[in-house]
Amino acid sequence: MAFSSAGSAIAAAWERCWFVPALPRPLAIVRILAGTVALALWWSWSADLNTWFGPDGLLPVGAVREWRSPWGMSILDLARSTVVVRGLYLAIGAALVCLTVGLATPLAAPLAAAGFASLLHRAPMLAGPADDCTAVLLWCLVVGRSGDDLSVDRRLAITRGSGTPQPGIRNRIALSLLLVHAAVIAGAALLAQLKADVWWDGSAAWLLSAGSAVPVQFATVFRRSEYLSDAVTHAIALFEGAFTLGVAVPALRRVTGWIGIVGWLLVGVVAGEPWWGAAMAVFAVAVLVNPPTIGRPSE
Amino acid sequence: MGRRWPDARRDRGAAPHAVTASAEHRAAPASDAVRGAVTLALAAYLLGLLLSIAANSSSGASALVRALHGRLFSPWMVPPWLDLGFDYGLTRGLPEDADHRLLVSGRGAAAPALEFPATGMTGQRAARWRRLARAVAVDDADPSGTSVLATGMAEGLFSRVGADDLEVVVSRDPFPERGTAPRSTPEKVSTVRLRRGPAGLQLIRTSDPEELAPLLRPAPPLEGKGR
Numbered sequence: 001m002a003f004s005s006a007g008s009a010i011a012a013a014w015e016r017c018w019f020v021p022a023l024p025r026p027l028a029i030v031r032i033l034a035g036t037v038a039l040a041l042w043w044s045w046s047a048d049l050n051t052w053f054g055p056d057g058l059l060p061v062g063a064v065r066e067w068r069s070p071w072g073m074s075i076l077d078l079a080r081s082t083v084v085v086r087g088l089y090l091a092i093g094a095a096l097v098c099l100t101v102g103l104a105t106p107l108a109a110p111l112a113a114a115g116f117a118s119l120l121h122r123a124p125m126l127a128g129p130a131d132d133c134t135a136v137l138l139w140c141l142v143v144g145r146s147g148d149d150l151s152v153d154r155r156l157a158i159t160r161g162s163g164t165p166q167p168g169i170r171n172r173i174a175l176s177l178l179l180v181h182a183a184v185i186a187g188a189a190l191l192a193q194l195k196a197d198v199w200w201d202g203s204a205a206w207l208l209s210a211g212s213a214v215p216v217q218f219a220t221v222f223r224r225s226e227y228l229s230d231a232v233t234h235a236i237a238l239f240e241g242a243f244t245l246g247v248a249v250p251a252l253r254r255v256t257g258w259i260g261i262v263g264w265l266l267v268g269v270v271a272g273e274p275w276w277g278a279a280m281a282v283f284a285v286a287v288l289v290n291p292p293t294i295g296r297p298s299e
Numbered sequence: 300m301g302r303r304w305p306d307a308r309r310d311r312g313a314a315p316h317a318v319t320a321s322a323e324h325r326a327a328p329a330s331d332a333v334r335g336a337v338t339l340a341l342a343a344y345l346l347g348l349l350l351s352i353a354a355n356s357s358s359g360a361s362a363l364v365r366a367l368h369g370r371l372f373s374p375w376m377v378p379p380w381l382d383l384g385f386d387y388g389l390t391r392g393l394p395e396d397a398d399h400r401l402l403v404s405g406r407g408a409a410a411p412a413l414e415f416p417a418t419g420m421t422g423q424r425a426a427r428w429r430r431l432a433r434a435v436a437v438d439d440a441d442p443s444g445t446s447v448l449a450t451g452m453a454e455g456l457f458s459r460v461g462a463d464d465l466e467v468v469v470s471r472d473p474f475p476e477r478g479t480a481p482r483s484t485p486e487k488v489s490t491v492r493l494r495r496g497p498a499g500l501q502l503i504r505t506s507d508p509e510e511l512a513p514l515l516r517p518a519p520p521l522e523g524k525g526r
Binding site: 014018019040041044045047048051056057058059060062063064066067069071072073113114116117120121125126127128129130131132135136139169173180181184185188189192193195196197198199203204206207208210211212213219223226229236271273275276 | 329334337338341345348352356357358373374377378379380381382383384385386387388389390391392396397398422423424425426427428429430431434438447448450451452454455456458459472474475477478479
């Protein structure tokens with residue numbers, strides 16, 4: 001009997017999590033922010049595009065194929081000339097722009113996600129945490145109908161006399177996937193950190209500040225106070241743990257979202273990975289704007 | 300506002316764009332078949348997500364996890380770049396976590412040495428070059444001894460430096476002792492000599508490149524002689 005009621009409770013929770021329709025606006029906000037981060041990361045390849053992928057580039061397709069997973073594939077593998085490399089790169093950028101502004105979103109979203117993944121597969125050794133998280137954000141957007149609000153598509157629909165955006169199950173699935181990934185990424189990062197002594201003895205923040213990627217001279221400050229370096233180290237770990245738990249508890253999501261937006265941006269700066277911090281902040285926005293499910297799923 | 304979210308006043312504690320119960324019920328219901336299919340797909344994906352984390356950890360993975368993940372999930376999770384471990388330790392305090400850079404110079408060539416990331420390069424662009432340098436060092440330390448990356452980069456490097464005999468050095472900035480100045484002399488992680496000759500490309504791992512034989516260039520073919 002208890003087993004049966006526990007099963008019913010799990011089934012009901014599953015229904016609430018994935019099948020209660022949601023309006024597209026929260027997903028539209030995520031779309032704009034994720035598209036902006038993706039565009040910034042896409043742009044970071046531009047200056048060295050030919051140096052890496054050109055006909056006499058440093059990363060020829062054959063060498064990369066040997067290096068990467070056998071399941072990896074990229075449309076850029078087919079490019080044999082500078083013009084084609086640049087053309088494909090610009091096409092990926094165009095898909096990302098369309099996604100960000102919400103133009104032809106149902107087509108732009110999968111093209112942007114596939115194009116972004118393709119860019120990363122062309123040179124996986126150049127990809128970092130920000131690229132990983134942004135790829136996940138883009139695929140989550142493919143699931144939902146993020147172009148139904150705050151978009152060019154919406155403006156065009158209004159001129160055609162179409163009604164207000166309707167809630168949909170696809171939007172809920174996309175938002176719930178964003179939440180699951182937000183918790184999983186933060187939790188996995190925390191686990192990875194806790195395996196290393198430096199996250200226990202407090203020196204991690206000091207070591208991170210020594211990297212040339214850190215835009216602020218934290219090292220100068222940390223050199224003056226060991227306690228401060230310890231506090232920042234422990235604060236990062238505590239923040240990641242709290243964020244993971246906060247996402248999992250619906251009643252805490254709103255405050256978790258606000259703390260997450262500020263916290264991830266700061267962690268990104270301290271860690272010398274500001275775009276990773278920005279991508280994680282977009283996940284935090286998804287946590288903030290994700291409405292708690294009210295009532296029962298539609299029957 | 301009132302029309303779109305009719306219960307907004309009752310729902311002040313919810314997120315700004317919360318869908319209220321009445322708005323939710325306007326949506327078309329999903330059939331049981333659709334829910335079943337979606338549930339199955341979600342369950343498969345979530346299992347794949349957990350296995351990806353377990354299989355892509357820096358701690359390694361069990362043979363069972365590797366087999367399940369590699370055979371059932373990698374084929375469809377790798378292409379969309381979703382086969383991720385999220386193993387973002389940021390730093391483990393190990394020398395490998397320090398900033399790496401790539402220095403390429405022609406042996407005996409007048410051309411200036413190339414450095415990646417170049418001085419003044421910042422942001423994600425510089426981070427990508429640092430990742431490439433680290434990947435070359437890790438690849439070079441691989442016991443299989445293939446040095447896929449350094450070999451693959453050879454042609455591009457020959458043309459950029461303008462020499463057929465190159466020294467490719469990966470160096471890194473060692474972590475400073477806690478409380479001391481953060482910069483010190485970079486240490487060499489790997490040194491590879493690449494040269495192109497009549498026998499094709501040669502890759503030589505060496506701690507002292509001076510000990511190697513000089514590169515012999517073949518004499519230009521004499522027209523009208525021989526055959």
